[in-house]
Amino acid sequence: MAWEFHVLVVANVTATSDELMAALRERASRGACRFTLLMPREGDNSAAHLAGALDAIKAAGLENVSGQTGDHDPIVATMEVWDPMKFDEIVVSTLPTGSSRWLGLDLPHRLEKLTSVPVHHVVSRPPATEVQWERPPEPEKYGVLSPLAAALTRKNPS
DSSP: OOOOOEEEEEOTTTTOOHHHHHHHHHHHSSSEEEEEEEEEEOOOTTHHHHHHHHHHHHHHOOSSEEEEEEOSSSSHHHHHOOTTTOOOOOEEEEETTTTHHHHTTHHHHHHHHHHSSOOOEEEEEOOOOOOOOOOOOOOOGGGGGGGHHHHHHOOOOO
């Protein structure tokens, strides 16, 4: 049996990002490897979010993928599943600086110090959300009588 690298992928919001998929495909092109996606638990729909992310990774052409949820703290979650006899490297996917809580924790560097294996950091764009807005109602125009209309339509504080 040929040697196979085992890569721990730590991601949450960015688990289905194009940047992470490209990084995982690039890693898979360098040699046989399998991936374990670790998603820190957030809310009741963590299992559904994990299943969707695993489907997206498999749809990206990566077949040897498994996943699990962990503690809500990404450092604790990683250290709970970390086994130096099992994993060879870590890939951490975060949002850009300024919007990433994980970068505020210095997650990539802390995991590298705690595990003593290479940690590859992938910065992913946040998922696009559709902005819903509507124009506020136009105020009625009274012309030169506007001060009088404002005084008459004013709500009494009583």
